[in-house]
Amino acid sequence: MRKIFSSRAVVTIIISLIVIVGLIAGSNWWAKRTNTPPFFQRFGNDLAGGVSRIISVPTTAIGRSANSIGNLLDTFEENRELKSKIDEFAQDKVRLQTVEEENKTLKNQLKLKATLTDYKTVSAVTISRSPTTWQSQLVINKGLKSGLKKGMPVLSGAGIIGRISEVNTTNSKVALISDTSEDANRFAITIKGGNGDVNGIVTNFNREKNQLIMSQVTSENQIKAGDLVETSGLGGVIPAGLYVGKVSSVTRDDYGLSKRINIEPAADLGNVTTVVVAVSQIGAQ
Amino acid sequence: MAFWQLTRLRVVYPALLFFLLFVDGSLMAGMGGILTAFPWYILPTLTLVWLFYAVQFEVDKDMPFWLYVILIGILFDMYYTGIFGTYTLAFIAAVAVMKQLHKILDERLLSGISIFLIGLIVYLVVTYGAGFIIGIANVSLVTFFAFEVLPTAVLNIIVVTICYYPTWSLFQFLK
Known part of the structure; x- marks a missing residue:
């Protein structure tokens, strides 16, 4: 043989x-x-980021037009729905401004410098996305020079999409919440339930259902599908009040001892062309 | 064959390989809405397609091909994941398998597609295995094959077919 x-x-x-x-x-x-x-590695990544930036110009343009053509099909229906919502938002905005103003004055009276809800934003453009099986990461065009640090939350459109996982001089990588590695989506969240909040952390992401999972919840507060989920600010790096998504279902864990809450993320992880990095103001003077 | 002709392939091939590495990322970012529309997860693998062409049209013998494969793997790991080893191994394994198969099969388009398909499956399975090593694989093998390997293979085989003859003529011109 x-x-x-x-x-x-x-x-x-x-x-x-x-x-x-x-x-x-x-x-x-x-x-x-x-x-x-x-x-x-940082030098190499900066160099590669530069090349990537040039190449991304035409592909992003093509991608954008393909998406707009796709969106065009349901524009009419969407427009009617959105028009009915817009009046509601105008009212909310005025109220928000008044409350914000009041909040600022009250903070001044209490001599509070910055709380969990204070953050400034840095906006960035996506220049690349890793074409990989796992660890789907975005490369954005802001880095150390813009004051970004590892672990900062990144938002796009409706809500939180991930955290910064690596910072180079002129670009950084964003680990998406769909990535199950430990640093990508373990952030503290709070669910606004009917009779009180439920606090906890995101423990996993179910890629087969496209849902975030918050498990080991022992609180007896009532949580139902549709309840809003936001960051709680505990831990200090991620500011409070960033929108995460909505509760889609509540189940018992395998032993029936605690609850497992499935969350539908608000942000669309597919179309991410521009992002906003939220920089917590706690500790910054 | 004159020296300058040999050099031409040696410059153009790696330059395009390097360029396609970034095109993959840009496509994923620019058309992410279509490529990752739930539940599908489609990867553009133009870099692997380009490596396949070198094996299929036997231009790998005219240049330090393995060096290019290793370098592109390291660059891919460094830029896209920050974890070294996964894609370097995936590219090497896929190219090694495609080279072995090329010895058995001929140069017809259908044989070429079969070689590429098996190379692509090896490439994706290596990345799936690497996910297990660092404990981030959270999709069952069935889902992985149905929603990632299958659509990825379809998309990339279409690309391979469309560019098959143009690339062949390009290599003839450069050779």
């Missing part, structure tokens, strides 16, 4: 597999521990 592999080839393959597995596990561990990647 012909030998397919010589013993030397087998040894080489095994050794290289061990090296590669070690490399994957090692660099994953290292990336979690450090805020910015080592100089060489």
Whole structure:
């Protein structure tokens, strides 16, 4: 019988597999521990970001027109629906302005500098998105120079889409909430229930159903489908009051001891052309 | 074959390989709404398509092909995931399998498509396995094949078919 592999080839393959597995596990561990990647990697990423920025101009334009053509089909229906909502929003906006004003005066009287709800925003443009099976990350065109730091929340359109996972000098990466690695979507949230809030953290993302999961909830407060979910600000890095999504269903866990809440994320993770990074003002003077 | 002709392929091939790496990312960002419309998850893999053409049209012998494969893998890992090893291994494994298959099959379009299809499956399965190592794989193998591998293969095979003869003539011109 012909030998397919010589013993030397087998040894080489095994050794290289061990090296590669070690490399994957090692660099994953290292990336979690450090805020910015080592100089060489950062330099390479900045350079690659520059090239990517140029290439993204035509593809983004094509993508945008394809999306607009898609949107055109249900514009009429949407327009009618939105018109009915707009009056409601105008009223809410006036009320919000008054409450904001009042809040500011009250904070001044209490000599509070910044609370969990104070944040400033940095807007950025998506220049690339990793074409990968896992760890779908966006590359945005703002980095260390704009004051971004690892862990900051990123919003797009309706709500939160992820957190900054790596900061280079002129660009950064955003880990999306659909990514199940530990730093991507473990943020503190609060659900505005009928008889009181329920606090907790996002524990997982179900990619097969496109839902965020908040498990191990023992609170007896009533939560029902449609309740709003927002960030609670606990932990300090992520400001309070960022919209996350709506409760889609509440189930019991496998042992029946605690509740598992499934959340429909508000943001559309597919079309992300511009993003806003929320920078908490706590500690900033 | 004159020296300058050899150099031409050596410059144009890696330059386009480098360019396509970023085109993949831009396509994913620009057309994300279509490519990741729930429940589908389609990846543009133009970089792998370009590597396949080199194997299929046997231009890999005229240049330091393995060096390009390794370098593009490292760059991919560095820029897109920040975790080294996954895509370097995926590109190497896919190219190695495609090269072995190319020895058995001929240069017809259908044989080419079969080679690419198997290469693409190897590429995606390696990335799925790497997800397990670092504990981020959260999709069952069935869902992965139905909603990611299948549509990705369809999209990329269409690309391979459309660009098959133009690329062949380009390589003939550069050779």
